[in-house]
Amino acid sequence: MGPGRGEIRGEALRPPVNGEVVIRAMYSGISRGTEALVFGGRVPPSEWDRMRAPFQEGNFPAPVKYGYSMVGRVERGPDALTGRMVFVLHPHQTRFIVPADDVHVLSDGTPPSRVVLAALLETALNGVWDARPHVGDRIAVIGAGTVGCLAAWLVSRIPGCDTELIDINPRRATVARALNVRFAEPSAAARDADLVIHASGTPEGLALALDVAGVEAPIVELSWFGDRTVPLSLGGAFHARRLTIASSQVGRIAPSQRARWDTRRRMQLVLRLLRDPHLDVLISGESEFEDLPEVMAQLALAPGDTLCHRIRYS
Numbered sequence: 001m002g003p004g005r006g007e008i009r010g011e012a013l014r015p016p017v018n019g020e021v022v023i024r025a026m027y028s029g030i031s032r033g034t035e036a037l038v039f040g041g042r043v044p045p046s047e048w049d050r051m052r053a054p055f056q057e058g059n060f061p062a063p064v065k066y067g068y069s070m071v072g073r074v075e076r077g078p079d080a081l082t083g084r085m086v087f088v089l090h091p092h093q094t095r096f097i098v099p100a101d102d103v104h105v106l107s108d109g110t111p112p113s114r115v116v117l118a119a120l121l122e123t124a125l126n127g128v129w130d131a132r133p134h135v136g137d138r139i140a141v142i143g144a145g146t147v148g149c150l151a152a153w154l155v156s157r158i159p160g161c162d163t164e165l166i167d168i169n170p171r172r173a174t175v176a177r178a179l180n181v182r183f184a185e186p187s188a189a190a191r192d193a194d195l196v197i198h199a200s201g202t203p204e205g206l207a208l209a210l211d212v213a214g215v216e217a218p219i220v221e222l223s224w225f226g227d228r229t230v231p232l233s234l235g236g237a238f239h240a241r242r243l244t245i246a247s248s249q250v251g252r253i254a255p256s257q258r259a260r261w262d263t264r265r266r267m268q269l270v271l272r273l274l275r276d277p278h279l280d281v282l283i284s285g286e287s288e289f290e291d292l293p294e295v296m297a298q299l300a301l302a303p304g305d306t307l308c309h310r311i312r313y314s
Contacts, residue, residue, distance in 0.1 A: 003041025003062045004300070006293035013097055021077030021100045025289075025313040026085075028092045029069035029116030032309065033145060033201055036300040037226040038066050044227040050251070054089040055098065067091035069119040071112045072313075074103070081105070085112050087271065089119065092292055094313055104267050109275045116310050117146070117279060121270045122250055123222070124150035129254035130246065131220040133195050136160035140193040140212045143200030144172035144183070146282050146307045147222055151197050153179045153279070164190055166208070167200070171305055178281040199223055203230045206245075216242045224249075286310040 016022050037043060041061035043051050048060040058064035070090040074081045077100055086103040090096055106115060124147050133139055133155050141152040144167035156163040156179070165176045166189045176183035184190070192214040198206055199222040209219045210232075248254070253261050284307040287295045292311055299306060 004039065004297070005062075006039065006296050008290065008293065011093075013095060016076060016097050019100055020097050021081055021086075021103060022075045022095065022097055023070075023072040023086065023088065023090075023103070024075050024095050025070060025072040025093060026112055027071045027116050027313065028067060028289075028311045029119070029283075030067070030296070030299065030309045030311065031069065031120060031146075032299055032303055032306055033147070034224060035066060035296065036303070037224070038064065039296050039300045042226040042228070053091060054102070055091060055096070057091075065091045065093070069116050071106075071115045087115050087118050087267070092289065092311060094289060104264070104271060106271060107275075110271055113310065114274055114277075114280060114283070115271065117150070117274060117282060117308055118267065118270050120146045120308060121150050121273060121279075122267060123147050124154060125266065125270060125273075126250045126254050127151055127197060127199075127220060127222045127248040128154045129257050130248040131155075131195055131197055131218065132256060133158055133161060137162070137194040138190065138192065138214075139163045139195045139197070140166060140189065140209070141197045141199065142166045142205045142209050142212075143198060143202075143223070144169065144175060145199060145201065148197070148199035149175060149179060149181075149282055149307070150279075151199060151222065152176070152181045154273075155195075155197070156181045164193075166212075169305070175281050175307070179278055193217055196220070197222060201225065203232065206230060206232060209245075210236075210238060210243060213241070213243050216244075219243060219245045221245055221247050282307045283310050284308065286312055289313045 043060045053068045068089045070088045074084050085106040139155050152165040165181045165183050173183040191212050193212050196209045196213045196219045198209040201223040
């Protein structure tokens with residue numbers, strides 16, 4: 001099995017040991033950007049170790065069992081967890097065993113079907129921490145994919161901030177409106193932003209970020225381009241306006257929070273934020289687990305208007 005092809009394989013589960021739980025999957029979410037790059041074999045060799053998902057099996061480029069947004073019910077484990085709904089960073093799989101310390105129990109106010117957004121919201125949250133917005137900032141978020149929409153939703157809730165979500169797809173305006181965020185196509189985007197968050201995954205989007213940024217404005221890069229080379233013109237006003245481009249990656253807590261936060265506390269915050277029903281607009285479709293190989297092939301080839309695609313388990 002090579003890049004660009006998928007299949008469902010059987011796996012015999014061993015008996016769990018003390019400190020482990022058996023989970024039956026209910027829903028998982030597809031991270032369209034990253035998982036499409038993995039599916040297409042586009043993880044560069046230099047990143048093979050860093051890009052391993054928790055509980056991944058196999059090695060890049062293929063075959064690999066990948067994914068990291070799973071919601072399920074604990075079938076067996078400690079009494080305090082048995083029967084509970086949990087979120088786990090785990091690949092797409094019907095039943096699996098993980099250490100009990102790796103599960104995050106859902107509160108009664110968070111629908112399990114929405115929690116497939118948790119890993120993507122965690123990425124957006126960490127990116128906002130890296131960006132360090134201030135009250136009253138003019139903020140441009142470029143790229144209305146799931147992570148971009150979530151980042152825009154987060155910063156728009158900061159008092160006084162004027163947030164604009166920018167995308168080449170005019171149909172994203174409906175999504176932005178549902179999130180109570182202002183939308184613009186690139187030609188109409190406001191200039192002189194105090195902060196720019198880029199999440200389009202395209203060189204053109206990053207070039208636009210340089211164009212809309214104000215003097216000394218930070219540009220935080222949330223996109224991951226895989227093995228793609230990104231041409232970027234750093235002439236023009238880049239130096240005169242003293243712009244900076246900073247990367248953000250969810251694998252490490254943002255430096256501003258690192259002294260007091262760990263990944264478990266961050267995920268607990270994410271699960272509380274997911275109580276907001278407005279976020280349901282970011283789940284753009286649903287398929288059965290048995291259809292996952294075909295779904296991944298379609299998303300990698302022609303994602304269309306897909307945001308987060310949810311997988312349902314019988």
